[in-house]
Amino acid sequence: MAGSKPTLKPTEAELSLLNILWKIGPATVKQVHLTVSETQKIGYTTVLKILQIMHEKTLVVRDETNRAHVYAPADSQVQTQTSLLKDLVTKAFGGSTSKLVMRAIGDSTTKEEINDIRQMLDRLEQESKQ
Amino acid sequence: MAGSKPTLKPTEAELSLLNILWKIGPATVKQVHLTVSETQKIGYTTVLKILQIMHEKTLVVRDETNRAHVYAPADSQVQTQTSLLKDLVTKAFGGSTSKLVMRAIGDSTTKEEINDIRQMLDRLEQESKQ
DNA sequence: GATCTTATACGAATCTAATCGTATCTTGCT
């Protein structure tokens, strides 16, 4: 579409804040800082600054209605995961998704996870037969 | 093991040089520069510098026997791919490999690739039954 | 051995990410 952004790659710190927003939904800096502080020591203004930068980059949208701005991810978790995967496929797997998948499966997957994957393949097969 | 390094994550530029080394085997700066120049414009001393930094980080090993040093990856492509995948699983998929795999499969995989993956699952199943 | 070629080493500039301290602004309350 004309005018749409090419989905830029979040940095590591940005991704960790996005994870929180996907989890708890639209939130103020205070809420994000509180949540992220559960697992890592980080200053309030650092979180604020990162969210501001993400806003400039349009990685998040911001509701400025109230004094405490409310931030929400601009892209869905699925879109972002897809974009990160595509990037890794390109840069580390010579563009081959199946190579990535096979490496991922081959390494450290539990039996349950393998079953999940198999079921999804079955589902895909079903759909493609229609 | 005592003394072994935790396999650190290569940067983007470093990964692109590693890809070349995995492809063409141990090589001099000249050879690496020549190869990388096929796809991107980059100065000779830039390649040299990056390889030197990678050597400091022990991402590559260096044979200094001859005047033109010969560089080789310190870790295999498989090890590095595994490490990068693990990193992505942790940071973008909440630690779930199967979530990553399902996302990767669901997105943009050709029928041939799906077959490859299915065959690998079959193979895994066979092995686990022994 | 002087010089030409071709390598590495070094240092600097630029850019981005990440961090946080301080300044400023807004709002509700007295």
Add this chain to the structure above:
DNA sequence: AGCAAGATACGATTAGATTCGTATAAGATC
């Protein structure tokens, strides 16, 4: 109006990645 609380904005610092120009060193050649 003035103040206190709590929010954003701004600027600076640090660290790492990337780039490359220049200096230096090591061989080959005449």
